[in-house]
Amino acid sequence: MIKKAIHRQQKIIIIVLVLVILSLTLAVFGVIYSGQLAKWGKIAPPSGEPTPSQEVEEVASPSAYATDSGLLKIKADLKEIQKELDETELYEAGLLPPVLDMEVELEE
């Protein structure tokens, strides 16, 4: 009778121990991986603000003047001027006065 009681007590202790170890292990894992998981975005910290599910790109609609022939002509002319401005050689390096020996001496 006493032997049976002792055996039951041992079983309970073992079960309690296993439960304690399991919960400790889970707690340790939780501490270690909680930061990592948040980083991966699997655990999103609650911000309290609603976030849109998808970003909606704003598309600009053309105005009544988008195809205006007058404006398009000015634009084309300006592009030409812009090209000319980029290509203009302002220094004229090739036309700088030539380097010459002007001090000619032949006597000691």
Add this chain to the structure above:
Amino acid sequence: MIKRLSAFLILTISFWLLFSSTAFSQEFNFSQAYEDYLYNYNQYRAAHTEFVAAKQQYLTYKTLTAKTEALEKTKTMLTARDKALRTYLISLRLKLEKTPGVSTYEKNIVSLRLNNEIGWYETHQARLSVVGSISDSIQISNEAQDHHPETEVSAYQALGTIIAGEENSLRDKIQAQIDQLEAKIAQIRQEGKMETRLFERWLLEAQNRLTWSKEKQFSSQSLLAELKLRERNKGKVYNEAQQSFNESHQYLKEATSFLLEIIREAGID
């Protein structure tokens, strides 16, 4: 009949002569003059190398042969130097002639100065052909040395005129676009389909850039106009003027970008 035929022939020949001479004068353009200058400059460099070697020989051995050789090489080098300068000035003058944005009055004044320089080196070169001694050749060389600062001043001022002309031409083109865009914005405002106050402000900004560009260009030209014969480092003054030219050019670029921005915005609702 024979009279008519001969008259026709004379007319045809006259026309042919007239057009062929025009074609010839057109053929000698800036590109050819520049090629000519580069060729003569190379000839000078080769002649100068030979002159230095002959001078060394003469100063070392003092023989009559070395002296004769030195005199010949000096004359060749000095002739090549005059030719290089003359062809350089011709190419500069032709570049000026084809540059837009330079007033006829200014073109005439600068061309006249360059022509005087060209004439000076032509006369100088002719005098070299009759030189018979080393001391004579050195004396003639010294004349060119004394005259050279004047040539440099004329060259740098001509370069400044060329760059200013190019800037003037570009500025005029941008101004024409500003005027057109101003009229267009006025039309948009009248139609009332779009707010135009922002465009008007940007247009004013572009106009300001043109004014600032002109101011920078004037300061460059003033620097070059005040270039003194005695100034030892004329290239340094030219570089300083160049800085202002660059800033002037930058303002033109900004003005163009502003105008394009207005057109882009006007196309968006």
